Amino acid sequence: MTGRYVMAAGEVVRLLDAIDAYQVEVSLSGGWAVDALLGEQTREHSDLDLWAPAGHLEWLFRALAGCGVDRVFPWPGDRPWNFVLHDGDRLRVDLHLFERLPDGRLHYGSAVDGVTVPAEALGGCGEIAGRTVRCEAPEWAVRWHTGYPPRAADRHDVPLLCSRFEIPLPPEFS
Structure with a gap:
């Protein structure tokens, strides 16, 4: 694997183990969620995308800081x-921080223009390097890879998910 930012499966497992030690229930998103759902690594990943309850941010920071991941990486479009x-x-x-609403749904984003999704959106289960992980449900992983011009990684990930889980291929991927 090449590139400055390449995260190996063993590093993902190490981070998830540290987070679990603080009893923060995260769900994988993005490319690692796709590979977890598929049960194998299908491409390189530059980062680990995580959904986490906003109320557990302190403990998530502690877990990640214990692994040396303790600096903000400014990125266009960053939000709280x-x-x-x-x-x-x-x-x-x-x-990706969310708040659980009284009815169990999850709210992500600002109070003005955020989105609300069912808790089942983060109800997927997969595997990375022999470790069972929580992740986005397959149909939601596909949904969240649409609505913008597909990147090369999206063009790789979405057809694999659609094929494996018999999800219709979104029009922008045809």
């Missing part, structure tokens, strides 16, 4: 509910 932490070298964690 979505930002990247890094270790100063090659590990990056892209956090």
Whole structure:
């Protein structure tokens, strides 16, 4: 694997183990969620995307800081509910913070223009390097890879998910 920011499966497992030690229930998003759902690594990943409860941010920070991932990586479009932490070298964690509503649904984003999704959106289960992980449900992983011009990684990930889970291929991927 090449490139400055390449995260290996073993590093993902190490980070998830540290987060679990603080009893923060995260769900994988992005490319690692896709590969977890597929049960194998299908491409290189530059970061680890995680959904996490906003109320557990302190404990998530503690877990990641214990692994050296303790610096904010400024990124266009950063918001208080979505930002990247890094270790100063090659590990990056892209956090997506949500709040659980009284009815169980999840709210992501601002109070003005956020989105609300069912809790089942983060109800997927997969595997990375032999470790069972929580992740986005397949149909939601596909949905969140649409609505913008597909990148090369999206063109790789979405057809694999659609094929494996018998999800109709979105028009922009035809």
